[in-house]
Amino acid sequence: MTEKQEKILNAALKLFAEEGFRSTSTSKVAKAAGVSEGLIFRHFTNKEGLLQAIIQMGEERAKELFSDIVLEPDAKELLRKYIELPLKVKNDKEALEFWKLQFKIKWELELYGEHKMIVIEEALIRAFDQLRYNEPEKEANLLLTLMDGLATRGILQETYELDEATKFIKQKYKV
Known part of the structure; x- marks a missing residue:
């Protein structure tokens, strides 16, 4: 991607x-973006x-965030990394701003993109299976839903105690 394309995408993301x-x-x-409108049409x-x-x-950045998690061979470490992901994002100002903007667009246009979560779901199922949970699929779905809500709240509500919520979930799963 060229520098101008990146400028266009960043400007569009912010404005949208x-x-x-x-x-x-x-x-x-x-x-x-400081470019001609024709350049937008040429590229996009x-x-x-x-x-x-x-x-x-957004999907590419999600893959980057998830890659370290899904490749983790230790089940407890995989769960810990996944549970700490919203904190990792919140503590990175550039990443936080990017995901805030992504969330706003997705809410406006009612887009979820559940397909990008398949790889995480499969990794969580494997982890819960390795840890001998009775229903690994349901446990993975529960944690996905819980973390989706936690990420949304942590990203959009500045006063939300994300550290405390993360600590509680880590205690629940003993990681």
Whole structure:
């Protein structure tokens, strides 16, 4: 990806999150990125193509976040890493801002992207199976749901005690 494409995507992500996808014009994105509107069309075809590129960017970053977790061979360590993921994001200002903007766009457009969670779900099922939980699939689904809510709340609510919630969940799973 070129530097200009990156500038366009970052400007679009920020504007779509702040003003809404439907309310943001490509000309406004171009102005914020310091490029011509034609360059946006050349690289992304249209506003929907720009949105798809932003979503893809989020999926790539999610893969990066998940890679260390899914490759972890030790079941307890895998669970610990997954449970601490929202803290890792919250403590990285650039990552926090990126995910805040991604969440806002997904809420506005009612997009979830559950397919990106399959690899984590499979890793959690394996971990719970190794730890001999009675119903590893249900336990994995419960933890996915719990962490999704925790991440959302931790990212969007500045005063939320994410440290305490994380500590409690780690105690629950003995990791």
